[in-house]
Amino acid sequence: MCGIAGIIQSDRHTVSQAELQSMIDMLSHRGPDASGIKTCGTVGFAHSRLSIVDLAGGAQPMQSADGMLSITFNGEIYNHIELRAQLASRGYQFQTHSDTEVILYMYAEYGPDCVQQLNGQWAFAIHDERQQQVFLSRDRMGIRPLVYTQTPSRFIFASEIKALFTLPDVERKTDLTALNQLFTFWSPLPPRTFFANVFELPPAHSMIVKNGQLKIWQYWKLDYSPNEETRSLDDWAEELRALLIHATQLRLRADVNVGAYLSGGLDSSVTSAIIRNYTNAPLNTFSVVFNDKEYDESRYQQEMIQELGTEHQTVCCSYEDIGRVFPQVIQHTEKPVLRTAPAPMFLLSKLVHDNQFKVVMTGEGADEILGGYDLFKETKIRRFWSRQPDSKIRPLLLKRLYPYIKNLQAQSPAYLKAFFNIRPEDINSPFFSHLPRWELTSKLKTFFSNDVKQQMIDNDPLSDFSDQLPEQFSKWPSFCQAQFLETVNLMPGYILSSQGDRMAMGNSVEGRFPFLDYRVVEFAARIPIRFKMNGLNEKYLLKYALRDVIPESIRQRPKQPYRAPEAHSFIDTKKQAARFEYVDQLLSTNKLQENGLFNPTSVQRLVKKIEQGRAIGTRDNMALVGILSTQLLVEHMIDKQPIASGNNDPAIMKLLA
Template sequence: MCGICGVHSASEAPDPDLVRRMLAALAHRGPDGSGYYRDERVALGHTRLAIVDTVGGVQPMCGEDEQVWVTFNGEIFNHVELAADLRARGHRFRTRNDTEVIVHAWEEWGPGCFDRFNGQWALAVWDRRSGDLVLSRDRFGVRPLYYTHSGGRLLFASEVKALFTDPDVPRELDPAGIDQVLTLWSAVAPQTVFRGIQQVPPGSYLTFRDGVATGCTRYWAPTFPARGSEPRTDLTANADALRERLVTATRLRFERSDVPVAAYLSGGIDSAVTAGAIAGFTDVPLHTFSLRFADDEFDEGSYQTLMAKQLGTVHQDVVVRERDIADVFPDVVRHAESPLLRTGPAPMFLLSRLVRESGFKVVVTGEGSDEVLGGYDIFREGRIRELWTHDPAAAEAAVEQLYPWMKRSPHQAPAFAKSFFGRNIVAGDPAISHRPRWDTTAVLRSMLTAEIREACDRSPADEVVAAMPAEEAGWDPLSRAQWLEMTTLLPGYILASQGDRMLMGNSIEGRFPFLDPNIAELAAAVPADHKIHGMDEKHLLKRAFADLVPEEILRRPKQPYRAPDAAAFFAGGTPDWVFDVTSVSALEAARVFRPELVQRLLEKARRTQGRGLGNTDNMRLVAVLSTQLLHSELLTGSADRTAAPPEPLTVFDPNLERTSLERTSLERTSLEITGRTPA
């Protein structure tokens, strides 16, 4: 896993000092070395976390004739098979690295190569033959890629902070992006929360010529068969196929690495399956890591210990206390580069720190299972809301299946069901599953300044619904809900703020077997009731791995991952930074939230030590703190944007006079970027 950046100019050779500053801003993503390529029109930069072919994987990398150059962040897990195919077609390889496979795949298939990749990536291809610069991102958006135009140049990078090293790039929040976060939990590509900065959409590639975009092509998007026409209808056969594909996907992500790989154990079924597949189908000793909480309300330690003992793993955990979250939150927001509505990313940052301190660079996790296989409560609640539109009595009965505790309060159950499931429903609404979440978070908009509210003339929810494909009319309700989740929360929050950013903040690569395209393809092709059977979520997954996962985990009620929110900042003492970013002057400088409303919310939190706040106020508080931190850390921070970092040790630059750093022959690509033995 790495960081990438670059500059494309139609009029002059890119400034090497700018490229070096961009590389310095991405050093945490690639601490094992850095380098750049520069010619008269393009500069490509790379910071390396050496995982595959640690000696031969110098980047940027080119083909034999030096006409195609690539800088790449991610992994192509089927690179061995692709390399064999390309060799049979006459291509010659100098390394074992998956980056070189990308170079030759582009030479052979052009943009058609992206559909052949099984992996997670953000990459740039500079094709000197055509004059095209191509930016591409993996199917689900595991790896980030941002771009902006500045002074007649195109700049791109893995993180926004690298773009901000150019003094000509304005540092401003975008009201539309803020509005999306406060409704959908994240900005939806190509939108970001920064004015003038966009992101490459998942499953897409953008082509630029002379610094100007010539097109955005979607090579993959989540899709589902029409209801009743699913090609895979046999439950047992589907469970067997899921098991086979998931074991293959997990082994692929565990074994294709030249450094040790660990696994997360959360206490739920997803990580139990991936860790179990590693322990049960490989001969390599497995190290597992877990996140625990001092507060029993959030802790899943007993289930983690149970699974670790069953698998016989070398297990470690980190116990997170409320103050730990408050202390690390500024770092978390700086890495997330987005406002947050929950503190959940903070403990994930502390967990990845433990992994790094334990000597690992790669971890396999269970993210993506809920989205692909129907695991979230929002999917089950959506099923009830859909039922409510034509059979309220049956819907009320289904509520008791979803929430068994309601049987103890039979007089309250109908009122609760009507107020929650019967509110704001319209028959045929393709977003019927997500309206309660969006309505709840949109309440946060009441705290915005008039300036921000006036600038937001479009409803984020309406925009997402309008972007749904025409064929959604024939999908079953679960498929529509899955599409919405894969388009909003998964790439923008789960894989970004809570995933890539918290992992790479500590130089850790995450690998996600459930997002293997073969698994996504299978899951999309099965009937909805294979995924949610009655009210049993992820039924197909449980059936497929019933012999591998303990009954206590297999049948336990789903416990969504949560962390203390307001209490983290007020129950155990309030850190100084909270007062700094919420002062009237800081709020007026950011011009996002109304100071008088923020002060009332803070007083309420202080009075109750953060423990007496409801769900909405908790989200309000975290949104305010994270947005104000974003403003202070990234937009008005004191970091010098003009100071050049040390020279990278590998420079491919025909514009320079020959020096000890200049690339003089293709043989240089066999050298390690840092010139030292990788860790």
């Protein structure tokens, strides 16, 4: 995995190599093994390399043999061997064994449509001198990032926003519409980012930059249209199993060792078990455990370690650890977060890096595509309840939800009915499944300053999202609508970004995701709902398909999504004080007033509540994390001020110069 950057001048000036160097230096954490720059008049590319495939011959930016095509590429094309053979049969000759060169000649043969044949994760740019254009593309699921901006004289792109901000003509300013969306959906709706006039290319989209103009289109779409397939459970299970085994085998293609995350949950257990049972690859696994037993899954991790006989390494995470690395975490996320869950993932990827591994296999995507989240159970129960809204029995099923959230489980049936309420106007809403979650998150906006609230008054995040829904969305089953919303919003915007790419690449580690092989995703969209969730038994087909390689206790354990301690990581309720100087600094009345995004009185009231041990709910925890992470971003990336934590990443500190 790598970092990429580029500049396309629209004013006929030649590209500055010094500017490209400053951009790629900022991305050295993504590719510490090598770097390169190539300029051709008004177009310049830069690349920082994490060497994984063809260690000797895969240097970038790379040119075609005739010099007419140049590429800078971040990602992996897992079917590059098959595509290379296809191209060789058409007369193409290769100088390297890298997947990068395969992309170049796939573009030469098929043009922008080449991405339809790629199986992998990518963000790349190709300079086509004959066509006098630059072609950019991002993978189907949004695993790898690609951000860009335009100034009056040029188009600029990179893997991360901090690289754009090394250039003097790129404005640093908060996008309040994006902030409003983030404090609703947990991430802005693409193409918006937290920063005004800085955009991300959405997942499954490509772009052509030519004569200063942008042409952007979607090349792949999810489709949950009901199908008439009459297949047995065993038939569906056999195909899912075969697809997952092959997807995992493809993702073991590398010229370096590949490890695996092992959380103790079903998904990472499946990927690890496939590696052990269906490949000859050595199995090295890595886990995070917590001092706070509410979040710890080490019991299940140990069970899988014994079952698979893995070489295993563990990092233990405390409240203090989360608070200590949080400024670094936010420097990498480049957007506010509402949960601390990325922080332990950052520590876990450091463990991987320290053990000399560059690649890890993980189980992300299984919950979204195979129906694993409690949100899907919630949707099913609320739909069932809505058919008899006066029933006293049906709402009792809500007790089956979120067993790991003790405060919610302690509430009365009346409270649960009110929290998961079903208003008549919500029944036909395209967002029926997500309204309770989004309404809870939106309550955090009460902490915004009056000025920010006033500027947001005419902005409706739900309307923004509605405009992005596909035409056929209303024809899909409610369960599949919920899956779509998770897959196109929370997964790329938070799970694969803030928790995924940014945390792993912050320590020069590449994540690979067998469940997000596009063939698996397309297959999963066709699976009958009753095989995804049998009653309230989530991921039923996955459990059935891999039942011979996963212990019964792992298959039958209650669903516990990955979580981490939150408010207590920053404020010690026993000492009634902030654990770190930066927390006091950023939540002070003066700093809140200076930045202008949050109401100092409301924030101070929240801090006092936490200090007194009275902040026990999800809303208070999310509020503190969201406010603190936003303040960190403003301080670092807009005001260019160091944080008094002593933990600033040296490479990122260049941004403050």
